[in-house]
Amino acid sequence: MSHVVVDNPHGLDQQLAALDLNSADGQGGGTGRRYIPPHLRNKDAPRNAGNAYSTGRQCGYSVAPVNFCYPGLASQELAFYHAYSAFGGYENKEGSWGGASRDSYNSFGGRNDRTKSSFFNDRGAGSRGRYERGGFSGGGSSRWGEDTREDDWSKPTAPNERLEQELFSGGNTGINFEKYDDIPVEATGSNCPPHIESFHDVDMGEIVMGNIALTRYDRPTPVQKYAIPIIKTKRDLMACAQTGSGKTAAFLLPVLSQIYSDGPGDALQAAKNNGQDNGRYGRRKQYPLSLVLAPTRELALQIYDEARKFAYRSRVRPCVVYGGADIGQQIRELERGCHLLVATPGRLVDMMERGKIGLDYCNYLVLDEADRMLDMGFEPQIRRIVEQDTMPPKGIRQTMMFSATFPKEIQILARDFLEDYIFLAVGRVGSTSENITQKVVWVEDNDKRSFLLDLLNATGKDSLTLVFVETKKGADALEDFLYREGYACTSIHGDRSQRDREEALHQFRSGHCPILVATAVAARGLDISNVKHVINFDLPSDIEEYVHRIGRTGRVGNLGLATSFFNDKNSNITKDLLDILVEAKQEVPSWLESLAYEHQHKSSTRGRKRFSGGFGARDYRQTSGGSGGFSSNRTGRGAGGHGGNRGFGGGFGGNFYNNDGYGGNYSHAGSVDWWGN
DNA sequence: AAAAAAT
Numbered sequence: 001m002s003h004v005v006v007d008n009p010h011g012l013d014q015q016l017a018a019l020d021l022n023s024a025d026g027q028g029g030g031t032g033r034r035y036i037p038p039h040l041r042n043k044d045a046p047r048n049a050g051n052a053y054s055t056g057r058q059c060g061y062s063v064a065p066v067n068f069c070y071p072g073l074a075s076q077e078l079a080f081y082h083a084y085s086a087f088g089g090y091e092n093k094e095g096s097w098g099g100a101s102r103d104s105y106n107s108f109g110g111r112n113d114r115t116k117s118s119f120f121n122d123r124g125a126g127s128r129g130r131y132e133r134g135g136f137s138g139g140g141s142s143r144w145g146e147d148t149r150e151d152d153w154s155k156p157t158a159p160n161e162r163l164e165q166e167l168f169s170g171g172n173t174g175i176n177f178e179k180y181d182d183i184p185v186e187a188t189g190s191n192c193p194p195h196i197e198s199f200h201d202v203d204m205g206e207i208v209m210g211n212i213a214l215t216r217y218d219r220p221t222p223v224q225k226y227a228i229p230i231i232k233t234k235r236d237l238m239a240c241a242q243t244g245s246g247k248t249a250a251f252l253l254p255v256l257s258q259i260y261s262d263g264p265g266d267a268l269q270a271a272k273n274n275g276q277d278n279g280r281y282g283r284r285k286q287y288p289l290s291l292v293l294a295p296t297r298e299l300a301l302q303i304y305d306e307a308r309k310f311a312y313r314s315r316v317r318p319c320v321v322y323g324g325a326d327i328g329q330q331i332r333e334l335e336r337g338c339h340l341l342v343a344t345p346g347r348l349v350d351m352m353e354r355g356k357i358g359l360d361y362c363n364y365l366v367l368d369e370a371d372r373m374l375d376m377g378f379e380p381q382i383r384r385i386v387e388q389d390t391m392p393p394k395g396i397r398q399t400m401m402f403s404a405t406f407p408k409e410i411q412i413l414a415r416d417f418l419e420d421y422i423f424l425a426v427g428r429v430g431s432t433s434e435n436i437t438q439k440v441v442w443v444e445d446n447d448k449r450s451f452l453l454d455l456l457n458a459t460g461k462d463s464l465t466l467v468f469v470e471t472k473k474g475a476d477a478l479e480d481f482l483y484r485e486g487y488a489c490t491s492i493h494g495d496r497s498q499r500d501r502e503e504a505l506h507q508f509r510s511g512h513c514p515i516l517v518a519t520a521v522a523a524r525g526l527d528i529s530n531v532k533h534v535i536n537f538d539l540p541s542d543i544e545e546y547v548h549r550i551g552r553t554g555r556v557g558n559l560g561l562a563t564s565f566f567n568d569k570n571s572n573i574t575k576d577l578l579d580i581l582v583e584a585k586q587e588v589p590s591w592l593e594s595l596a597y598e599h600q601h602k603s604s605t606r607g608r609k610r611f612s613g614g615f616g617a618r619d620y621r622q623t624s625g626g627s628g629g630f631s632s633n634r635t636g637r638g639a640g641g642h643g644g645n646r647g648f649g650g651g652f653g654g655n656f657y658n659n660d661g662y663g664g665n666y667s668h669a670g671s672v673d674w675w676g677n
Numbered sequence: 678a679a680a681a682a683a684t
Contacts, residue, residue, distance in 0.1 A: 296681070323683050346683040376681050471679065494681055520680050541679095 153263040156207045156313040167309045168214045183245070185222045189422030193229040196220060202232055204257035207314045212253070215309055221246030223426050227400075228254050236418040237400040241426035242551060247368075248306045251292075251400050255364045256310050259289050259339065264315075267339075267361035285355055286334050288319075288341040290364035291391075293382065295372040296521065297322040297344055297498060298505065303368065304342045316340055323347045324498030331356055345373065345381035352389060359391040363398060367417070370403040371410055379413075386417060395419040404544065436554035436562055438586045440577065443565040448537060449481060455535060455563060456487060456515065463532035464508065467517045468549050470538035478537065479517045489515035492522050520545060528552060536564035543576035571595065 187195070196202050199212050199220055220228065223245045230237050231254035241247045267287040292307075294300040304320035311318050319338040321330045323346050330347075334356055341348075341357065351357045365386065367373065373382060391397065399417050403410050414421065443451045452467070459465055469475050472493040479491035490504040490513040501521075507513040509528055516522070520540070531553045540546050546564075554560025564577075578596040581588045 327683090344682065348683095350683050372681090378682075381682090494679095 151315065153315050154205055154207070154260045156210060157315065159313060164214065164312065167312055183222045183427040185226050185427065186425045187226050187230070187422055188425075189235075190420065192422050193233045193235075195225045196229055197225065199228075199253075202229055202254075204228075204232070204253060205260050207260050207312075208253055208257045208310060211310045211312050214312070217249065221250070223247045223424070224250040224253070226424050226426075227251065230422050230424070231255065231398070231400060232257070234258075234398055236394070236398060236421035237424060238406075238414045238418060238421050239400070239402050239424040239426065240404065240406050241402060241424070242404050242548070245426055247402050248303050249310070251366050251368075251402070252303075252307055252310050255290055255366070255400075256307075256314070256316060256340070258364070259316055260314055264289065264339070265361065270358070270361060284335055285358050286319075286338040286341075287358045287361045288338050289316075289361060290340045290366070291348075291359065291362045291385075292340070292342045292366040292368060293345055293348070293373065293385070294342065294368045295344065295376055295378065297324060298501065298521070299369065300342050300344050301502070307340055307342060311340065318342065321347045321351055322498075324501075327351075345378045345385060349381050349384055352385070359385070359389055362391050363396075365391070365397055365399045365417075367399075367401045367403075367413075370401045370413060371405050371407070372403075374409050374413070379409075382413075383416075404548075436550055436560040436584070438550060438581055438584060439561070439563045440566050440581070440589055440592060441563065442567060442589070442591060444567050445569070448565055449478075451565065452478075452482075452535065452537060453485065455533070456482075459533050462511060462514060464511065464528070464530055465515050465533040465535060466508075466522070466528070466531050466549075466552050467515065467535045467537050468522075468540070469517060469519060470540065472519055474538065475517050475519050482515060482517070487515055488513045489517060491517040493519040494521050522552070532561065534560070534562040536562070539564050539566060539570045539573055539577075541570075541572050543573060543580065546573065546577065547580065566592070 185195075197220075199209065199217070204212075223239065223241045224247075227237060227239055227247070227250040231251060237251075239247065239250075241250075267289055270287050292300075292303055294303055300320055300322045304318055307318035316339040317337040318340040319330075319334050320342040321327075321334070322344040327347070327350070331351075331354075334341075334351070338357075343351075348357065352359070367382070373379075385391065394417055399419070399421075401410075401414055401418065441451070456465060467478065469478055472495050475491045475493045479489055482489045490507045492501050492504045492508075496504065504513075504516065505522075505528070508516040517537075522528075534550050534553045536546070536549060540549065550560070550562035553562060566577075570577075574592065574596045578588060578592055580586075581592075
């Protein structure tokens with residue numbers, strides 16, 4: 001094991017955080033450049049069967065017949081031709097493409113070495129495939145596999161002004177990067193590549209860079225600085241980072257850039273064969289090159305929306321599938337082509353069983369919010385998807401896991417899914433950020449509503465307020481109440497239909513309903529910028545949940561305010577809340593301090609029974625010697641040999657590791673959660 | 678005493 005801190009710009013102590021889990025099982029003959037997975041063996045393979053794997057992630061190009069061609073027109077020119085007719089004439093779009101010039105299209109005929117096969121030489125520039133729709137529909141829609149032949153995926157397709165408007169006009173959803181600079185990041189692992197300071201420090205290709213310019217991302221966030229070069233060098237990654245740290249782009253940019261430079265590879269042929277088998281275009285099974293799994297539907301959608309931006313003017317077609325929505329519609333979308341799939345686990349399993357999705361060529365796997373997915377009981381589905389189907393094994397595919405915490409369950413998942421990975425720890429965004437003002441006020445249940453009205457009246461009419469409650473019933477009741485009081489509000493919770501949920505989010509985001517009453521469904525993952533005020537009408541029992549909730553505000557460089565109603569019923573969160581307030585240099589009410597003191601004394605006699613729902617996860621404090629606030633016990637399972645308990649000076653709020661056997665908020669055999677389930 | 682997720 002040689003996990004070494006390679007980069008440590010923030011003066012954090014060097015330490016080894018290797019997991020003995022990581023090397024627990026060997027790779028049975030190594031990663032095998034010539035590996036052929038079981039499902040591909042003994043198959044009649046017109047293509048070079050080992051090729052997809054033997055070339056690693058650089059898929060080779062294979063040759064497909066062309067029965068459709070526009071003599072004398074390269075496909076890009078063809079696309080332009082259609083662009084002109086579609087938009088009534090040529091307009092110079094260079095400006096909006098952030099410097100990419102039309103030369104890139106003119107030079108398209110001059111293919112690079114890879115595509116300069118004898119085939120191309122024979123046919124000349126005129127015999128390009130059918131990409132006439134390539135530049136126009138969402139994120140590219142090359143109908144690969146029909147009668148298309150592969151093109152150079154690294155060259156941008158034609159611009160589409162209307163689509164561009166749709167994708168990039170949504171304001172700067174990005175992050176104000178300056179305030180992230182003090183977030184500490186630590187990379188651990190063998191041969192970790194150096195981090196970047198600018199998007200230009202690593203070659204991500206014309207398409208990605210163009211879309212970065214369009215999204216007006218000018219500088220990478222800390223996660224991006226580290227994750228991008230790691231992913232670009234084809235390493236597996238385990239990253240502990242919260243939502244709001246820019247992690248979606250941190251994996252989308254390098255993954256897409258790889259796909260653009262490598263092209264579709266054998267997946268193209270597979271889709272084609274499959275299409276022939278079925279005889280009809282519409283029956284085709286899709287073979288995504290990349291899969292992103294996310295815990296909630298909204299998060300999946302959000303990742304998809306990001307993917308569409310970065311897939312603009314490319315041949316990659318992103319798709320999203322999740323429950324609660326019409327599956328027929330989603331299938332039709334898939335059948336138009338799917339190279340990057342974002343999915344919630346349940347619906348994806350459904351799609352796989354229906355034969356709509358094959359993961360045989362999925363060379364990039366991302367698990368987003370992995371802890372949350374386990375928390376929600378998705379482990380069987382995830383293992384079904386990753387281990388019990390046709391997905392290339394670890395070491396062949398590239399796998400990236402993101403998680404807010406790193407308890408034992410996640411460590412085991414990382415051991416099983418990742419190969420020689422780099423561990424990235426990103427400091428918590430919410431709690432270190434001092435531009436969120438956190439207030440805790442004592443409010444009895446009976447007074448909550450009138451207190452809430454006071455707060456809402458004090459808040460500007462047009463600033464967004466997010467009100468969290470604990471139960472779905474509570475959400476309905478409170479929305480009802482506010483509505484009757486004349487407030488423009490909406491609500492979101494898990495019993496709402498998917499349409500209602502999306503509609504509510506839209507109403508809120510757009511400012512049409514500037515008050516959103518929400519349950520935990522909205523706490524994590526959702527990037528709703530411009531939330532001025534988060535109100536914990538009901539405090540959660542779990543401090544991680546609290547951090548996620550308040551993290552909905554204070555984004556995009558704005559000052560944020562978080563107000564929490566506290567009373568007797570919240571005694572369970574007292575100590576953790578106090579720690580958070582202290583860490584974030586917030587004002588601490590004296591009553592909270594004394595309560596925390598009392599609670600600590602009471603709790604010492606309670607034993608360690610409750611370790612789900614947030615409590616057990618904090619047990620690490622007992623081993624970190626009470627060293628004040630939020631030092632983490634980052635020892636993992638190999639506690640003895642890896643540097644012991646070290647503090648991180650407040651940056652690393654999350655307990656990435658648990659070694660007390662009671663770790664984490666994750667159910668495991670014999671566990672009892674906060675509700676006694 | 679809960680929320681989330683395939684139907």
